[in-house]
Amino acid sequence: MATLWAVSDLHVSVAGNEAVLDRLQPQSADDWLLVAGDVAERQTDILSTLALLARRYRQVVWSPGNHELFSVGKDEATGRKKYDALVRGCRELGVLTPEDPYANFHGVRVVPLFTLYDYSLRPTATSLDQAMESAKRKGVMLSDEMFIAPYVDIRGWCWERLSYSVNRVGRLSEPCVLMNHWPLEPALLEVLGAPEMSLWCGTKHTRGWAERYHAQAVVYGHLHTPGVRTIAGVPHYEVSLGYPKQWRDTLEARSWPAPVLEVGHGA
Template sequence: MTEHRTLWAVSDLHVAAPGNRDLVDDLVRPEHPEDWLIVAGDVAERVSTVLKTLGRLTERFARVIWVPGNHELFCRSSDPHRGRDRYRELVDGCREIGVTTPEDSYPVFGGHTVVPMFTLYDHSWRDPALSVSEALTAAEGNGVMFTDQVAIAPFVDVPAWCRERLSYTVRRLSRVTGPTVLVNHWPLIREVTDKLVLPEIALWSGTRDTQDWPVRFRASTVVYGHLHIPLVREFDGVTHAEVSLGYPREHERSLPPRRDRRLWPFPVLTEVLP
């Protein structure tokens, strides 16, 4: 009998939300001991919870690949590590438990280079007639204000950090050959934000600078989360898969049909084992 292994993907586990931790325990399990798992951000808000959750997953999967979401970066001024330090703290913690991060060499699965990325957002997905501050003020006027503004923005210049992350990532991506799987908490192309009920959310959801990356860097699949709109769609021959679990009121409706079709956890690639 041929054996195969699978690269699975999930995101937005939000394990601090009621019931989500149990769901993760029940459903995020390998089918083969050689299966890998991508966790595309928003595991939880506390570093200890994030690392504990990832640690449990490393006991099940042959490899766990994690990228940060905005929730992992939420800080209070009393936290010892804020902004860039918070990210460093998470990466150091992941290294101790053997979880692959955007700071590690890119692993290869089924002939595809799997690229964990951390690119943030720069408020460039906005009405072009508005400046960044006008767009943020207008969003607030419509009642849309991301927690990021009080839990990330006071501790680091997010658009500047985004620019740094973009140049770091593009430098590394340029050295990759062959097909890729691009993994990022925030989506890479603006088209996938078209279903947002509150379009202002796009301000905190990505950057126009990654728009051509899926094609330019030969992605077969882009794995992302953040929007809590779990759809799998194709643009320019690339599959864009939102693999979020989301909050209870969201996955109450979105999870059963995905479970029925075996789409959560999302199977990104399978490989026949020798």
């Protein structure tokens, strides 16, 4: 058997999370691992974790989350330059990124996406300023506003990434597995405790991608509410580890890492 495993939101710089990496072990020499973002904030932590995983699995595939894009230290690149530096670091490790050709896992193309968010997931007839104001009043504000927004035009980058991704994924003729840190389907945000959080949770422009691009499965994270939800016949796997208070009592009982595809030898 060869299995395509998936995780996200390892947050290895949070006390207690690094030890969980011991659980990420292949069951066969042909197993792959998808890492759907939020490994850590600092470049050295992100790349050393991916290096560790790349030594264990036949192939590791990574998509960035918002935490990878944080500008947190004077010695770190910021904004787009930080993403470019991480892609270069991944290439040195043999880890695939959204900038590489889509690899073939037993006939299925593995597609790491990086589509970011554009604040479009807000109540209709509400301007972005109004939505931000309302979120602020309710005390809902992601750290992204401090650690990403000052360094890059997030909406402009998101729209560029959408165009880049559609151009590439639209050319695929085989079935695929899509991986993105942010959920592709707005309906998946119903699990959020505070609806204002949706502002930072993706874009309305990826709605329907799984069906349109013949995905066998979608892998995502970000919400820290792991589980599988099926939309239009396609399973969407939320594969986050999250923070210790979120996983401590539940990790043993759940299927983590998540086995997204399994194939027999010769398949």
